[in-house]
Amino acid sequence: MSQTILDRIKAYKLEEIAADKAAHPLSEVEAAAKAAPPVRPFAAALHRAAQRGYGLIAEIKKASPSKGLIREDFDPPALARAYEAGGATCLSVLTDTPSFQGAKAYLEAARAAVGLPCLRKDFMYDTYQVAEARALGADCILIIMASVSDAQAAELEAAATEWGMDALIEVHDAPELDRACVLKSGLIGINNRNLNTFETSLDTTRQLVRRVPEGRQIVSESGLNSPEDLAEMARYGVRSFLIGESLMRQPDVTAATRALLANPAMGAH
Numbered sequence: 001m002s003q004t005i006l007d008r009i010k011a012y013k014l015e016e017i018a019a020d021k022a023a024h025p026l027s028e029v030e031a032a033a034k035a036a037p038p039v040r041p042f043a044a045a046l047h048r049a050a051q052r053g054y055g056l057i058a059e060i061k062k063a064s065p066s067k068g069l070i071r072e073d074f075d076p077p078a079l080a081r082a083y084e085a086g087g088a089t090c091l092s093v094l095t096d097t098p099s100f101q102g103a104k105a106y107l108e109a110a111r112a113a114v115g116l117p118c119l120r121k122d123f124m125y126d127t128y129q130v131a132e133a134r135a136l137g138a139d140c141i142l143i144i145m146a147s148v149s150d151a152q153a154a155e156l157e158a159a160a161t162e163w164g165m166d167a168l169i170e171v172h173d174a175p176e177l178d179r180a181c182v183l184k185s186g187l188i189g190i191n192n193r194n195l196n197t198f199e200t201s202l203d204t205t206r207q208l209v210r211r212v213p214e215g216r217q218i219v220s221e222s223g224l225n226s227p228e229d230l231a232e233m234a235r236y237g238v239r240s241f242l243i244g245e246s247l248m249r250q251p252d253v254t255a256a257t258r259a260l261l262a263n264p265a266m267g268a269h
């Protein structure tokens with residue numbers, strides 16, 4: 001069977017983690033995590049924003065496997081400030097280099113420039129990466145159910161909790177959602193993008209939302225482009241969003257963020 005993009009990412013990530021562990025032993029990373037600035041509440045900020053209007057996790061994303069280079073003029077602290085000025089609730093910062101041209105330093109720099117809680121957007125397989133995320137200042141980690149076993153997901157989630165961080169549990173189909181619901185995290189991200197084919201459809205959120213148990217906070221992720229998209233998701237009770245490309249393509253990121261959030265649809269929460 002041919003390798004999927006997630007297989008390829010996993011293969012190089014495991015090599016990267018091994019190299020990182022050799023260069024920076026866990027004890028060193030844990031010491032840095034303990035010395036990191038205090039955690040900013042991520043899920044709580046999103047919840048509050050979604051009650052008043054929309055919760056927005058605005059993503060700092062230079063490139064992607066599906067689109068190649070997205071934004072040439074790429075200054076993470078400036079983009080973080082632009083998102084904050086536009087009304088974003090939280091930031092997501094890609095720290096993966098081979099596929100997204102991200103960097104760990106981007107997370108540190110973006111977070112230091114603003115007061116917003118930050119997600120380390122990466123492919124997590126090892127609790128070493130969770131400690132590293134905290135050392136970089138992350139307030140939340142991503143757990144992609146398509147790329148980890150149930151045991152790995154539980155271990156990553158427990159490590160995030162131990163470090164005081166939140167975990168966004170990402171799913172793309174019903175079996176992944178059922179596995180995610182066994183975890184404790186209240187934050188469920190429904191990714192509208194199939195990470196193997198790159199096909200993006202808001203139908204993914206429309207279909208999965210009804211299977212999410214009461215009390216979980218849903219974040220619709222990927223392929224959201226306009227106030228109309230957000231209003232459509234709000235019709236399904238989803239008021240929190242993770243958006244990268246459509247904002248990253250705008251010359252004025254503050255104005256684009258402000259325009260996206262200007263007139264939230266009211267109604268279902």
Ligand SMILES: O=C(O)c1ccccc1NCC(=O)[C@H](O)[C@H](O)COP(=O)(O)O
Nearest residue numbers: 064065066195221222223242243244245
């Ligand atoms: O964005 C991709 O092409 C991609 C490919 C393979 C794995 C993950 C990928 N993206 C990660 C994300 O989930 C998105 O960056 C995020 O949800 C924002 O999506 P968008 O608003 O469509 O940039």
